[in-house]
Amino acid sequence: MSDELRRVVERWHQLPLDHALSRMPAVRLVVQQLADRVAGARGAPSRDVPDLGPAVVMDQLAVMVHDLFVTRPGTDPATVAADLAGIRHSL
Numbered sequence: 001m002s003d004e005l006r007r008v009v010e011r012w013h014q015l016p017l018d019h020a021l022s023r024m025p026a027v028r029l030v031v032q033q034l035a036d037r038v039a040g041a042r043g044a045p046s047r048d049v050p051d052l053g054p055a056v057v058m059d060q061l062a063v064m065v066h067d068l069f070v071t072r073p074g075t076d077p078a079t080v081a082a083d084l085a086g087i088r089h090s091l
Helices: 002-014 017-043 055-073 077-089
Strands: none
Touching: 002 055, 002 077, 017 055, 017 077, 055 077
16 A cells, blocks of 8 residues: 555656646545545544645645554455555646
8 A cells, every 4th residue: 555655756756746736636535535534533523624735635644554554453454445546647
């Protein structure tokens, strides 16, 4: 799974800015979905992940992936890797 995260991040950093901006909504959706799962695992209400722009969204994605596995250790890595692969293929 960490390989797929690395691939997404590397691909993201290769994108021209206008293309990255056009893909932001899809990436942010996955980040928000991960954040919602983490909040649910902690018994906390969901909160919007702030839009900090294309320079930061991959950091947000990495943190949410990490937090998901910390708060929900039984999470299937293949499912998360598939979500990340979906992002990468859409780029």
